[in-house]
Every structure is written in C-alpha cells, then in structure tokens.
Amino acid sequence: MSNRPHFLLQLIRWDLRATLALALGLVILVGWSLAASDAMIAFDFGTASFADLNSGDIRVSGGVSLYPQTSGTISFGWVSPDITEFSDGANVSNKRNRDYNGGQPPNTFRISGLPVGSYKFSATVGTASGTLSTRMTIGDKTTTITKSDGWGTISLITNVGGDSVDINFSSANGGDSWGINALLINLSTGAVPQPGFSLSAVPATQQVIAGGVATFAIGITPFNNYTGTVSFSAAGITPGVTAAFVPSQLSSLPGSSELRLATTAQTSPTIYEVLVTAAGNDSQVVTKTAMVKLVVIAGSEPSPPTQPGGEVVSPDAVSPRSDQEVKDEFALVDQYVQQVEQQRLVQPKEVVELQTISDSMAGFPLGTFELPPPKTSLEASLQFLTRAGIIDSTLSTASRSDQRAPKPLGFWARFWGAVSSPVQ
Structure with a gap:
C-alpha cells in the first residue's frame, strides 16, 4: 500500500504555500514603500552635497536654492538669499537631521504647484549642539518651537487654493537663531492641535460689603507652543461697579492678572455676574471667557454697642482679655462654631449681622494672644468679639434663667435605669 498523500491533500498544501509567499511579498513591498517615502513631498534643508539625501527627498541648499527651483511639477525656494x-x-544618523538652513534675519520659503486641497506642513527643527528657536507662519496660522541639543517637530494645517504657499520663518524668542532641517508635506487627514491657551478665574465668587473691593486671580496657561500676547476685558459691569485688570495684558506666558471689582456705598446689594474675556493677538485671535460672581452686601453705619437695657458701652469700659482668658474662651467658641455650622443653626443673614457687629468694634482694645486663622466668617466674627471681651461683658450682665430641680424618679424608673445603664 502506497504511503504517498492523496493528490487533493498535496494540492491544498501547494495552495497554502503559494498564498503565504504572496502575502509575505506584499508585506515586504508595502514596507519598502512606506520606508522609502513618509510624505507626499519632503524637503531636506542642508548643504549642496547630495550624499546624505534620502531617496525621493528634495534638496534645499540655503542661498543657492532661491525661488523658483523646480522638481517635477513643484516650484520652490527661498525668497531672500540672506540664508545660511x-x-x-555624518555623526548624526538621521540624514534629515544632519543639516539645516537658518539664521537671524527672517526669510520666506515659497512653494507653488500643489494641487488644491488641505495640507499638513510638518517642520523638523534642531541641532546636535546648540539652540534653535523657530517660528513658522503660514497665512494666519503660527506655531513655534525652541530646542537645545536635540530635534523637535511643529505642524500646521492650511488650505491651498492652487496659488503659491509662503512659509515664513523667524526667531521665536528673538535671541537664538532659527533653523529648519526638513519640511514634510502631506494631504491633511485630521486636524493638528493648534496653539492656544486656557483661562481660569479664582475664586469663582467673591463677597464684599458695599464700598469694598473684590479681587480675582485670572490665570492664562498656554498649550501647543502658544506665544501670543493676551489682553483682558470685562462685560456685564453695571453702575456702581468698576472693573480693572492689573496688568491689563500678558506678554509672557504662563501668567496671571488680578481683576479688581470696586463698589461704592451706593452699590445695590445683589449678585453681579461679570464675564471675563481673554483675547490673544495671534492671527487666529484665540479667545476664552470665564464668568465670575460678585455678591454685594448692604453696608450700615456702625452704632455703639449697648448693654442689655440700652446703656451704651464705652470702649474704655471694656478691658482687654488676658492671653490665657482669650485662649480658654476661644476653645469654647471653636466648639460652638462647629456645632452651629454642623446643625445650621445660624442663617446667612445672622452671620452678616454678626460680621457688622465685629467690624464696628475695630477700635476696641484687644489682647495680644495670637489666635489660629479663622476658617469661616462666623468663626472670625466670634473670635474678634471674644478677644474684645464683648461676649464676656454681655454674658456677665445677662439675667439668670430660672432653674427647677428635676422631678424625683419613681422606683421602677430607677430600676430600669439601673438595668439599662449599669455602673461600670
């Protein structure tokens, strides 16, 4: 009996081998094509030598490559010969990173012949030793990068309408030279994150008595290499409230400005909403907004404190508390504040009235004991009144309430009380 496999099995084996060989060939072919070209158009900025040029890349050799140079249907080149x-x-392994064009004076690289469409322009910037600071601008879009002893990439997306495209290069920080190693151009398949900034306002709400000033910290945080100047403005300001930013604009980011909302004694007590706007001076005019609230409380003329019965208390009649007295009394006040706040025994209106009373006592002599910082407005008011001796004076002159002896417990009440709560 023959040990040879059936001819159908042999045929299947040959089909599998052929399929695998074909798939492997396609993988190798695709890999070669991807390795050979990672861009639709690639410019390599360097010297006149073509020895270190990748296959398919277009050489740009400084002032030698003035517009219009040609490569196929594409025209390109520097507009000014003032380029180095x-x-x-060869110590740099990546051929595109080995050389670069640049300098201090700004220059424009012009490209024409691109079909109509949306394109992504990606520039490689850097050097093995030193610092390059490059600003790249296309139309109304700008991005920047500063690299020391290394390389980085910046990208912009813009629409091309069939005319030439001008890519402007200049120093981003004004001190270091700018440079460009390579420029890759591809059809845009997605949005590249554009430079911008975020806006914050802390706190979101401030409370003042009419005639006071509320302050807010307005912060700006840049992202994606945003380097523009940001100016501030406020909307929703009504009569009786004035707004001022100090400073009114930021040219160095990240940074912060102080918003000052000033009121007058005649400012109506209510909640004011103020819209803060931060606008960049960049070509895209990046704008961010944030809402802050100003709570104005009606002011009142301070009146002298009185004893129970209407007798006016003179400041001289209130002696300063000793340090130990203040310390002991403050411990009780702190416990009381915790109970009040946990059980919500005091209404906001009463807290405001308490603050008004403590403010009117500002001229009274105080003790020298340093108290812990108050955690709430209620605690601050009680702390002040304790140090001034107002609470002690009031309590010591108050009439005593009647206290009745507890009703004697019966036998069974005493018995069940002993059972439920035995002596330890």
Missing part, C-alpha cells in the same frame, strides 16, 4: 547653511556632519 549649517551641518552637524
């Missing part, structure tokens, strides 16, 4: 060539040499 630099090289880090």
